[in-house]
Structures are given as structure tokens and as C-alpha cells.
Amino acid sequence: MAKELIRLSHVSMAFDGEVVLDDMNIYFNDKEFLTLLGPSGCGKTTTLRIVGGFLTPTSGDVFFDGVRINDVPPSKRQVNTVFQRYALFPHLNVYENVAFGLRLQRPKISEKETAARVGEMLETVSLRGFEHRTVTSLSGGQQQRVAIARALVMRPKVLLLDEPLGALDMRLRKDMQQELKRIQQQMEITFIYVTHDQEEALAMSDTVVVMNAGKIQQIGSPEDIYNEPKNAFVADFIGESNIVDGIMRADEVVEIFGRKFRCVDKGFAPDEEVDVVIRPEDVDIVPPEKGLLIGTVTSVTFKGMHYDIIVDFYGFKWLIETTDFCPVGERIGIDIVPEGFHIMKKSIYSGMFGDYSSYSEEYDEISDAEYVEEAANDGEVPE
Amino acid sequence: MTGKKVRFGEKLLVVLLFVFLYAPILVLIVFSFNATKSRAVWTGFTFKWYGELFSDATLMSSLYTTLGVAVLSSLIATVAGTLAAMAFYNMKKRWRTPLLTISNIPVVNADIITGVSLSLLFVSVGKFLGHEYGFLGFGTLLLAHISFNIPYVVLSVMPKFRQLDNNLVDAAEDLGCTPAQAFTKVVLPQIMPGVVSGMLIAFTMSVDDFVISYFTAGTTTQTLSMYIYAMTRMRVSPKINAISTLLFTVVLALLIIINFRNNKNDGAAKPVTAKEIKQ
Numbered sequence: 033m034a035k036e037l038i039r040l041s042h043v044s045m046a047f048d049g050e051v052v053l054d055d056m057n058i059y060f061n062d063k064e065f066l067t068l069l070g071p072s073g074c075g076k077t078t079t080l081r082i083v084g085g086f087l088t089p090t091s092g093d094v095f096f097d098g099v100r101i102n103d104v105p106p107s108k109r110q111v112n113t114v115f116q117r118y119a120l121f122p123h124l125n126v127y128e129n130v131a132f133g134l135r136l137q138r139p140k141i142s143e144k145e146t147a148a149r150v151g152e153m154l155e156t157v158s159l160r161g162f163e164h165r166t167v168t169s170l171s172g173g174q175q176q177r178v179a180i181a182r183a184l185v186m187r188p189k190v191l192l193l194d195e196p197l198g199a200l201d202m203r204l205r206k207d208m209q210q211e212l213k214r215i216q217q218q219m220e221i222t223f224i225y226v227t228h229d230q231e232e233a234l235a236m237s238d239t240v241v242v243m244n245a246g247k248i249q250q251i252g253s254p255e256d257i258y259n260e261p262k263n264a265f266v267a268d269f270i271g272e273s274n275i276v277d278g279i280m281r282a283d284e285v286v287e288i289f290g291r292k293f294r295c296v297d298k299g300f301a302p303d304e305e306v307d308v309v310i311r312p313e314d315v316d317i318v319p320p321e322k323g324l325l326i327g328t329v330t331s332v333t334f335k336g337m338h339y340d341i342i343v344d345f346y347g348f349k350w351l352i353e354t355t356d357f358c359p360v361g362e363r364i365g366i367d368i369v370p371e372g373f374h375i376m377k378k379s380i381y382s383g384m385f386g387d388y389s390s391y392s393e394e395y396d397e398i399s400d401a402e403y404v405e406e407a408a409n410d411g412e413v414p415e
Numbered sequence: 416m417t418g419k420k421v422r423f424g425e426k427l428l429v430v431l432l433f434v435f436l437y438a439p440i441l442v443l444i445v446f447s448f449n450a451t452k453s454r455a456v457w458t459g460f461t462f463k464w465y466g467e468l469f470s471d472a473t474l475m476s477s478l479y480t481t482l483g484v485a486v487l488s489s490l491i492a493t494v495a496g497t498l499a500a501m502a503f504y505n506m507k508k509r510w511r512t513p514l515l516t517i518s519n520i521p522v523v524n525a526d527i528i529t530g531v532s533l534s535l536l537f538v539s540v541g542k543f544l545g546h547e548y549g550f551l552g553f554g555t556l557l558l559a560h561i562s563f564n565i566p567y568v569v570l571s572v573m574p575k576f577r578q579l580d581n582n583l584v585d586a587a588e589d590l591g592c593t594p595a596q597a598f599t600k601v602v603l604p605q606i607m608p609g610v611v612s613g614m615l616i617a618f619t620m621s622v623d624d625f626v627i628s629y630f631t632a633g634t635t636t637q638t639l640s641m642y643i644y645a646m647t648r649m650r651v652s653p654k655i656n657a658i659s660t661l662l663f664t665v666v667l668a669l670l671i672i673i674n675f676r677n678n679k680n681d682g683a684a685k686p687v688t689a690k691e692i693k694q
Contacts, residue, residue: 086585106588113589119582123604132600133590186590
């Protein structure tokens with residue numbers, strides 16, 4: 033059983049009366065890679081800044097190893113942060129940036145030990161030989177590594193990372209994701225990672241916390257979050273989903289579009305109204321006469337590995353991923369195995385997602401648009 | 416073909432511009448080395464007038480006053496102006512914009528108005544404190560110079576604060592700095608070019624100033640520019656040319672340093688020169 037390290041208890045945060053975090057309860061375990069995932073404005077960065085000590089919650093308590101640390105300043109916390117856009121000190125070279133925190137420690141750390149620890153850290157982030165370079169002469173990825181080394185050299189128990197890969201290009205991001213995971217395992221400390229990128233979250237994390245509108249929507253392993261989304265928001269935010277209204281007629285029997293299907297969920301009240309999530313890749317295309325449902329293809333997009341097709345079932349449009357080409361206008365049948373149905377209780381998010389009738393470029397670019405918006409917001413903090 | 420002509424015309428304009436701007440000063444410099452008192456005929460080269468400057472006790476004392484006021488007022492204004500810029504930076508925008516505008520008004524205000532109003536203020540405060548006469552002096556001169564120098568420092572430091580990454584202070588505190596250490600170890604090095612430029616501008620402005628000094632220095636204290644003015648009223652001496660040449664050279668040198676620093680350091684931020692501000 034992992035040991036609990038940080039706990040937020042009934043933490044709320046409001047800026048000028050606007051609630052950003054709403055009665056949040058969460059704990060972070062020792063040595064785990066935890067990701068706070070959510071769209072911009074969901075409160076994930078605020079949560080991180082509360083743990084880092086840069087914000088004091090409006091109400092509620094923060095505990096570190098069982099001790100309340102609400103009033104402990106950032107400099108006294110065993111937590112270090114990798115900031116968005118790095119926040120390296122431009123007047124110092126790579127070595128001095130990494131040594132910055134060590135030089136402030138009392139009792140003084142000898143120059144020899146400082147050199148050893150800085151060297152070791154630069155080794156870890158593969159930046160040996162860059163000691164005397166100015167930080168402004170480094171590439172984005174290299175600056176990122178300096179920021180990580182600068183935080184880790186303090187030997188924190190927890191490293192906070194605020195969208196650290198946001199400014200890097202796609203390829204570099206993938207490399208850095210693996211790099212971060214490796215560093216986390218090598219250092220054996222807790223990483224709390226903030227991102228809006230669900231792929232990043234699923235690829236790196238031990239635990240994912242999905243947030244929206246200042247509230248935690250679901251906490252779980254990446255597999256749990258993807259396979260068993262708790263509500264329509266999570267289902268929509270993590271990957272692509274078709275979310276339809278259904279009624280649980282009995283255990284393991286769900287009714288959609290007036291037809292009964294076998295599923296694997298149980299424990300709902302008889303005839304309870306539910307949301308049913310069907311992932312686009314869980315749908316098999318079969319000839320119309322063998323299909324459980326029959327629909328008409330209304331759009332086809334070639335995606336390289338597969339086609340994204342939009343199929344109209346009784347006026348409700350589904351997104352289906354398939355390797356079989358189906359021309360627009362063709363009538364097709366679909367088959368779904370019982371494990372393909374994910375049943376969720378109705379929530380405030382019911383009915384907000386799931387229909388791809390407005391399917392267009394917008395569904396492709398949502399994540400990018402969000403990032404730009406968030407970056408713009410963050411730049412304006414003290415205004 | 417026509418392009419060449421246009422370019423020639425442009426060059427001519429630039430030459431004319433510089434002639435207009437610098438011909439008077441050039442004449443002044445040339446005649447500061449003239450052997451006789453003539454202001455029209457060149458009679459030979461001499462350093463005589465420069466030599467006489469340094470044996471003139473009144474002049475030397477006014478030089479010390481000028482330098483003393485310039486050094487003290489620029490140092491104090493730099494500290495005050497930097498702190499003010501920091502406060503402006505941390506303000507909400509709704510407050511910052513109007514307050515910055517108010518703080519900049521003295522820069523565009525006519526010197527004579529600043530001078531008269533400061534003089535009035537000092538005299539009335541002096542009266543209130545029981546000094547019937549002789550209250551104006553080095554102290555009030557220094558206060559006046561500090562007051563008109565602060566906006567120049569704010570103008571010079573403010574862009575540096577704007578360039579500052581918001582997360583730098585957080586990062587410094589995250590790594591163990593107290594807020595004071597974060598300022599000295601991280602913020603100050605970032606804004607230093609602006610602070611030094613601001614101090615140089617303030618120093619230049621202080622050396623340069625005549626009108627405000629004239630109204631606030633009283634009868635016993637006089638600056639170099641006031642001394643030059645007094646000389647022109649008594650008798651015409653080529654010493655004026657010599658001292659003016661020296662003053663011009665010092666101010667020019669400072670302006671060149673300020674511009675050079677701004678061009679070297681700034682990149683993104685717009686260089687602010689004393690002359691530019693003065694317009």
C-alpha cells in the first residue's frame with residue numbers, strides 16, 4: 033500500500049468571488065506519477081499552485097505528511113516546481129541556474145558538494161557539457177531539462193510540473209514524456225503533473241485526476257479512466273465517445289433506441305435512465321442484415337491508420353473508427369460486444385456531448401484551441 | 416536614376432539638419448580655444464580660458480554644487496523610482512494606468528512651471544517652519560532635483576519590469592528565496608540595465624537643468640548653469656565658451672553611453688533617451 037504524502041481537505045479557492053476550486057478533497061501518494069487533467073479553467077493549475085505554496089486556499093487545509101502547511105511559504109516546502117515556459121534565470125548560466133537553490137541552503141553546502149550534485153543532475157537530464165552555456169542559447173527542450181534539473185537538485189519529495197511540455201513540438205513532447213517517466217522512476221519521488229492533453233496523461237501517469245469546473249470528476253488509473261468513465265464529461269474528454277441515452281432494463285441488459293443489448297454492467301435500479309458510452313473503436317461494421325443497429329454513412333475521413341466515419345442511426349450521429357472503407361450513403365449494420373457498452377449514471381453533463389452531427393474540423397482541433405487559449409490566459413496573470 | 420537623385424536630396428537634408436543643430440555649438444567650441452576675447456576673429460589657439468576656469472573659485476564651487484546635486488539626486492531618485500516602478504508593476508491595471516500617467520506629467524510639464532511651483536512650495540513650507548529668509552539652498556535644490564528625476568527613472572525601469580517573466584519570482588521562492596532575496600538575486604539583475612540607464616538619465620537631467628535650479632536654489636547656492644547665466648549678464652568672457660564646451664561634452668558623453676547601453680541590452684524594449692523624453 034502506497035503511503036499518503038499530501039492531502040487537500042475541503043479546499044476551495046475563489047478569485048474576486050469567482051469560484052475556481054469547489055470543496056476539493058484529494059490525496060497524493062508517495063512515489064506516484066499523478067496527473068491533473070482537464071480543460072483550461074478547470075482549476076488544475078490552481079490546485080498545483082496551492083500545493084506549491086504560491087496560493088493560499090480561500091478555505092480548507094493542505095497537509096504534507098500529516099502536518100498542516102497552509103501557512104508554510106514555498107521556500108520552506110519539500111516541493112519544487114517546473115514552471116510553464118521554464119522560468120529559468122536568464123542572467124545565470126546553466127550551472128548557476130541548477131546550483132541556485134543549493135547556494136541558498138543553510139547550513140551552507142560546500143562548493144565541492146554543489147558541483148557534485150549539479151553534475152549528477154545534469155547527467156540525469158542528459159545535459160553534461162552544457163554547464164557554461166547561457167540558458168537563452170538553449171533550445172526549448174534543453175531549457176526544459178534545465179528547469180527539471182534545477183528543481184530536482186533540491187531533492188524534493190514532490191515535483192510539480194505545470195504543463196511543462198506545452199511549448200515543445202509534437203516529436204519532442206513524445207521524447208520528453210518518456211524521459212520524464214524515466215526520471216520519476218529513477219528519482220523515486222512523487223510527480224504531480226498538470227496537463228490538458230489526455231494522451232500525455234494516459235501515457236505517463238499512475239493515477240489520473242480528471243477535473244472540470246473546479247471539481248474532481250474522476251480519479252483512477254489511465255485504464256480505468258478510459259474504460260470506465262464515470263460520467264459523460266470524462267467519457268467525452270478522454271478520447272472520443274458516442275454517448276447515448278439508455279435505460280437499464282435489468283442487470284446486464286441495456287436498452288437504447290428501443291432495443292435491448294447485452295452489456296456487462298449491473299447494480300442499477302430497474303428501468304433507471306443512464307448514459308451509455310460506446311467508444312468509436314469498439315464498433316464492428318457488419319452487413320446490414322447481421323447488424324444490431326442499421327445506419328447510413330454520412331461522412332468519411334481518412335486518418336492514416338483507419339477511417340473515421342460518421343454514421344446516422346435514427347437521426348443520432350455516431351463516430352466509428354474502422355479499417356474498412358465505407359462510402360458515403362452506404363447502409364451498414366453494426367455489432368458491439370457486451371464489453372463495448374459502458375453504462376454511466378446520469379450527471380449534469382448528460383446530453384451535453386456525444387452527438388457528432390456537428391462533426392467537423394472542430395472535433396480535431398479542440399485540444400489545440402484550448403492550449404492557445406490557456407497560454408493566453410496564463411500570460412496575463414498579474415494584469 | 417531618379418532614385419539616386421532622391422537619395423542625394425535626402426543626404427543634403429540630413430547634412431543641413433545637422434548643420435542647423437550643431438553649428439552654434441561648433442562655433443562655441445572653436446571659440447573656446449580662441450586666443451583673444453574676440454568672438455568673430457580667430458587669432459590663435461590657446462587653453463588659456465580653460466586654465467582660468469579652474470582658478471575661478473566661484474565657478475569651481477558651483478561645479479561642486481552641480482556635481483553634488485547630480486550625484487545625490489540621481490542616486491536617491493534611482494532608488495525611489497525603482498521602488499515606484501515595482502509598485503506600479505504589482506498594481507492592478509485599473510490603478511496602474513492613471514497613476515503612471517500622473518507620475519509622467521512632470522516629464523512633459525514646462526520646467527518653468529515645475530520650478531516656480533516647487534519654489535512656492537518650499538518658501539511656504541519654510542515660512543510655516545519659521546524660516547523667514549534663507550530657507551532655499553542646497554537642501555531644497557536637492558529635493559527639487561530628486562522630484563523631477565524620479566519620473567525618468569520610472570520610465571526607464573518600467574519596460575524592464577514588463578519584460579519580466581511572472582514565474583521568475585515564484586521560481587526563486589520555490590528554490591528557497593525569501594521575497595527580499597528573490598528581489599535581489601533574480602529581479603534586480605533582470606531590471607539592472609533599466610536601473611542604470613535611469614540613473615544616467617537622471618544624472619544628465621540634473622547636470623543639464625537650469626530653470627528649476629534657478630527657482631529652488633535660493634541666493635546662496637548656485638549650480639554651474641546658473642553661474643554661466645550670471646556670467647552672461649555681467650561681462651562677456653570666453654570663459655563662458657570654455658565652460659559651456661565642457662558641460663556640452665559631459666552631457667553628450669552621458670547620452671552616448673545611455674544610448675549605447677540601451678541598444679546593447681534592450682532588444683525588445685524601446686530605448687529611452689533623455690532628449691526623447693524631453694520633447
